Amino acid sequence: MDLTLAAEDAAFAEQVRSWLVENLELEATQRPGRFASIEEEVAWGRRWQARMAADRMVAIYWPEAVGGRGATPVEVALYNMEYARAGAPQPVNRVGINLAGPTLLACGSEAQQARWLPSILDASEIWCQLFSEPDAGSDLAALRTSAERVDGGWLVTGQKVWTSYAQFSKWGIALVRTDPEARKHAGISYMVIDMEADGIEIRPLRQITGEAEFNEVFLDDVFVPDDLIVGELHNGWAVANTTLAHERGTNFPFKEQVVHEVYLDELARLAAERCVLDDPLVADGLADAFVQLRLLRLQNWRTLSALGRGEEPGPESSVVKLTWSDMTQHLSALALAILGDEAPLWPAPTGESAAGTWQRQWLWSKSASIAGGTSEVQRTIIGERILGMPRG
Numbered sequence: 001m002d003l004t005l006a007a008e009d010a011a012f013a014e015q016v017r018s019w020l021v022e023n024l025e026l027e028a029t030q031r032p033g034r035f036a037s038i039e040e041e042v043a044w045g046r047r048w049q050a051r052m053a054a055d056r057m058v059a060i061y062w063p064e065a066v067g068g069r070g071a072t073p074v075e076v077a078l079y080n081m082e083y084a085r086a087g088a089p090q091p092v093n094r095v096g097i098n099l100a101g102p103t104l105l106a107c108g109s110e111a112q113q114a115r116w117l118p119s120i121l122d123a124s125e126i127w128c129q130l131f132s133e134p135d136a137g138s139d140l141a142a143l144r145t146s147a148e149r150v151d152g153g154w155l156v157t158g159q160k161v162w163t164s165y166a167q168f169s170k171w172g173i174a175l176v177r178t179d180p181e182a183r184k185h186a187g188i189s190y191m192v193i194d195m196e197a198d199g200i201e202i203r204p205l206r207q208i209t210g211e212a213e214f215n216e217v218f219l220d221d222v223f224v225p226d227d228l229i230v231g232e233l234h235n236g237w238a239v240a241n242t243t244l245a246h247e248r249g250t251n252f253p254f255k256e257q258v259v260h261e262v263y264l265d266e267l268a269r270l271a272a273e274r275c276v277l278d279d280p281l282v283a284d285g286l287a288d289a290f291v292q293l294r295l296l297r298l299q300n301w302r303t304l305s306a307l308g309r310g311e312e313p314g315p316e317s318s319v320v321k322l323t324w325s326d327m328t329q330h331l332s333a334l335a336l337a338i339l340g341d342e343a344p345l346w347p348a349p350t351g352e353s354a355a356g357t358w359q360r361q362w363l364w365s366k367s368a369s370i371a372g373g374t375s376e377v378q379r380t381i382i383g384e385r386i387l388g389m390p391r392g
């Protein structure tokens with residue numbers, strides 16, 4: 001395999017790098033060191049994403065005609081690596097860019113694409129994902145939120161949970177049972193729900209980090225007009241699979257690889273500063289992370305070659321998800337070991353110390369093995385679909 005970048009790809013990476021340096025510097029003048037609230041962070045995130053959209057620096061793999069750059073898989077990988085290396089904040093409308101947008105491009109009508117894609121790009125309308133329910137997470141098709149046919153549309157009733165950013169969203173992509181008589185995976189429709197419609201109640205859920213980023217969403221006879229159904233009626237499971245394929249798609253592995261390489265460098269520096277590099281726990285922890293990251297990098301190059309050949313991402317994405325979630329938890333725990341006695345001092349009095357940052361990261365890392373498909377489920381996919389083991 002030849003891993004040398006073509007001249008045009010190297011030039012593209014350079015273009016992204018210099019755009020990020022210039023624009024992050026401009027934004028830094030208006031950004032507080034630490035956001036006082038999630039509302040403040042979202043308001044800033046909208047502005048940052050609008051800046052990216054104005055220069056076509058967001059959703060670059062979307063076609064040019066709808067505001068993207070029609071980027072190749074190699075360009076997307078390079079973009080994500082540069083983005084992570086620059087320490088740029090995640091776009092605030094992640095669900096819109098990574099899940100709703102690609103699903104609308106693949107399965108939505110022209111009218112739906114024209115209506116929603118521009119406001120996804122510049123974050124003037126934020127989106128959320130209304131998939132999980134109290135009794136339907138890993139087993140998503142067990143969902144019970146249902147819809148009753150009325151003149152011109154549907155009345156939706158039920159409950160969703162863990163809905164990130166619902167409180168800031170204008171639209172939600174939802175899976176709803178429209179034919180209760182059909183078997184489990186059939187009879188589900190994929191709807192876009194207006195989060196400001198009558199009958200919606202959003203209750204924030206406080207996480208162990210102290211923030212309330214996700215929510216319970218209650219729907220009581222929420223009217224959804226027919227033209228807000230994406231794809232065919234009762235065929236929502238197929239549409240949902242498009243969304244789920246993008247959830248661990250091509251954006252994610254390259255970005256996470258670099259994010260964790262940066263973490264590892266920071267930890268090695270921190271360990272040296274605190275003179276704990278000789279501690280066997282720290283030394284082994286750093287070496288393990290280094291090896292894991294090299295393996296992840298090789299896995300990513302393999303994925304990239306497959307994408308370059310025009311192949312779709314397959315079950316290998318579960319290996320990346322599993323490696324990433326183990327890695328993020330391992331590095332966060334290692335950070336606390338390096339910080340030693342200082343580690344529990346959180347929130348730090350000044351709000352800016354190394355302990356404050358890593359303690360939050362350690363708490364947040366707990367969600368990595370749950371969000372976007374749990375580690376147990378990833379292991380089952382790897383066992384059955386890559387290793388060919390019998391179905392459990």
Ligand SMILES: Cc1cc2nc3c(=O)[nH]c(=O)nc-3n(C[C@H](O)[C@H](O)[C@H](O)COP(=O)(O)OP(=O)(O)OC[C@H]3O[C@@H](n4cnc5c(N)ncnc54)[C@H](O)[C@@H]3O)c2cc1C
Binds near residue numbers: 132164372374
């Ligand atoms: C930070 C975060 C953000 C999220 N944001 C969203 C969002 O915006 N929108 C949304 O719709 N959802 C969101 N989720 C929900 C997420 O998709 C679910 O938590 C996840 O799919 C797991 O479902 P569950 O929580 O119902 O757990 P369950 O499915 O009830 O699982 C409970 C436990 O049982 C294990 N288990 C379940 N089935 C199997 C099996 N077949 N074999 C082996 N073990 C099994 C699981 O691994 C887990 O340990 C978010 C979750 C997190 C943590």
